[in-house]
Amino acid sequence: MSQTNPHPKFSFSGLPIVSQEENRLQQQRAQVMTLANQGRYGAAIAELEQILQENPESASDYNNRGLMQFRLQHYQAAEQDYNRAIALDPRLDSAYNNRANCYAAQGQLAEAIADYQVALDFNPGNLRAWVNQGVTYRDLGLYDLAIENFDLVLVLGTRLRGRVYGERGRTYHLRGDWNLALADYQRSLDGLSNSFSARRYRRTVEAWRSELLNPSKIA
Incomplete structure (x- = not known):
C-alpha cells in the first residue's frame, strides 16, 4: 500500500516546487x-x-x-x-x-485600544500596533503612555523609525516639550523613505513643524 510522502518536493535549485x-x-x-x-x-x-x-x-x-x-x-x-x-x-x-x-x-478610541492590545497579545513584535496604540493614547491625552509606546518601538526595531519619531515629536509638541518635538520632527524627516506613503507622511510632519515654528500662521 502506497503512502503519502511527508516531505515536500524540491526543484534542483533547492526551492519547493510551486504550481502554476x-x-x-x-x-x-x-x-x-x-x-x-x-x-x-x-x-x-x-x-x-x-x-x-x-x-x-x-x-x-x-x-x-x-x-x-x-x-x-x-x-x-x-x-x-x-x-x-x-x-x-x-x-x-x-x-x-x-x-x-x-x-x-x-x-471609537476605547475599542481601538482594546483591539491594539489583542494584536500585541498575539504578537508582541507587531511594531505597527505599538505605534498605533501610542497615537490613540495621545488622542486620549495620555501623553506619557503614548511616549512609552514610541520609546519601546525605537528599542525593538528600526523599520518604522521615521514614523515613530514623527509621532513622538507630535506628542512632545502637544505636551509642550517644544525642543524635544523639533528634534524628533527633524529625525523623522531625515529617516523617511521616498515611498508614496512616506512622502504623504512627510507632508504631515512638515505641517506639524510649521505649526510649532510659526503658530501665528495657523488659522
Whole structure:
C-alpha cells in the first residue's frame, strides 16, 4: 500500500516546487502591493476581489482588501473585511491592528485600544500596533503612555523609525516639550523613505513643524 510522502518536493535549485496556480496568485498579490504603493487603492481592491473569488477562505486577502478600503475611507466596508479575516483566522494580529485603526478613525478610541492590545497579545513584535496604540493614547491625552509606546518601538526595531519619531515629536509638541518635538520632527524627516506613503507622511510632519515654528500662521 502506497503512502503519502511527508516531505515536500524540491526543484534542483533547492526551492519547493510551486504550481502554476500558486505562482499566479503570488503574482496577483505582488501586483496588489505595487498598486497600493502607487496609491491606486481602487485597482488594488479589484485585484483582491478576483483573488477572493477563487480563495474565499483566505484571511490575509480579506485583511488586505480591508486595508485598501480603509485607505479610501470606506470604514464600514473595511471593518467588514477585517471581521471576516478574524473569523477565518482568530489569531491574525494584523487584522486586529487594522480593525483598531478603523475604530480610531471613527472616534471609537476605547475599542481601538482594546483591539491594539489583542494584536500585541498575539504578537508582541507587531511594531505597527505599538505605534498605533501610542497615537490613540495621545488622542486620549495620555501623553506619557503614548511616549512609552514610541520609546519601546525605537528599542525593538528600526523599520518604522521615521514614523515613530514623527509621532513622538507630535506628542512632545502637544505636551509642550517644544525642543524635544523639533528634534524628533527633524529625525523623522531625515529617516523617511521616498515611498508614496512616506512622502504623504512627510507632508504631515512638515505641517506639524510649521505649526510649532510659526503658530501665528495657523488659522
